[in-house]
Amino acid sequence: MSLVEELRERSGNQCELCSATEDLTTYEVPPVSTGGVDGTVLICANCKSQITEEALLDANHWRCLNDSMWSEFRAVKVLVWRMLQRLRDQGWPQDLLAMMYLDDEELQFAKASGDHLDESEKVIHRDVNGVVLSAGDNVVLIKDLKVKGSSMVAKQGTAVRRISLDPENPRYIEGKVGGTQIVIVTEYVKKMSDKE
Template sequence: MRIKQIAMSLEQDLRDRSGNVCELCNSTTDLDLYAVPDSPESTTADTSIFACGTCRTQLQDPEQVAANHWRCLNDSMWSTVPAVQVVAYRMLHQLKAEGWPQDLLDMMYMEEDVREWAKAGIAEDTSSKGLVHRDSNGVILEAGDSVVLLKDLKVKGSSMVAKQGTAVRRISLDHENEKYIEGKVDGQQIVLVTDYVKKL
């Protein structure tokens, strides 16, 4: 009985805090609490958010994630609630390859302890995928990094040559091949081989 009371009071706390809307996308349907994984303490209002069914499903199953749904983080990432900031940060990090989430991550402000909490749920996620992209010096590359080309590279299927010394910003990673990354050169999205780039 006591556990049920605690759960109900926790839900009431979240309803009050959120104004009875999803703290991520502002939806008012199918609302329930979502306990933030890898939290520093047991489930409380401080380590939970009030989220709609769509957000909860996508948070729990990466296969279900629809990138456009998360454009709502453009607003909710400014929440003053640390748990909401953590979830926003992790989802933006997960979607970095889309391009626009990196812009939001660059703008996002978090207290240092909240940032550490957010990162705690990311480390194991990346290692579980198995593929590690490394530049010519063996430095690990992540989506959103910037690299410089170490030699002139002919772009397949075009007459374009990407010149040595060109900086390529906000790269995305090929999730099938650890030797390939993608980035824009002269406005054109091209595939680059990691052996010929150096992380900036």
């Protein structure tokens, strides 16, 4: 059974956030190391556009989270928690957050996006050109890097896919190069466009 088929079966062929039945697509919840069913949700195009572009956020649309917050699936709960955090200044999301339960592992995954932080508290990661990096982005190395503690050299031009961010230091990101998870200094990477 394919990932889409599994998600359609799990969700009853509807958006796992707002229950819409049109324009359904998969969305891998960043940052995800495993992907698959545990790290992916089936959502509608409207939800996806508002998740990925905060400028499009329509608070009234997200009242649907009142129902989806009770999902038993990790990726759905994490996404609901993040959206409620983004909307918390509306008032009503704070009540839902107070009722919601995530275990320690789920909460750590949810907080990886930084949605729970005020703008002044957020650690902003930027590439060599000053472009803001987000968890799950793809970057390319702009110079050869010797990997500490090994004889490996990560070559210039190597693509590092689905990076994760150091939550405390804006200069560090993590990603896999040649199957090895390494820490990379942000000034040695350039964000890849979606087309690359």
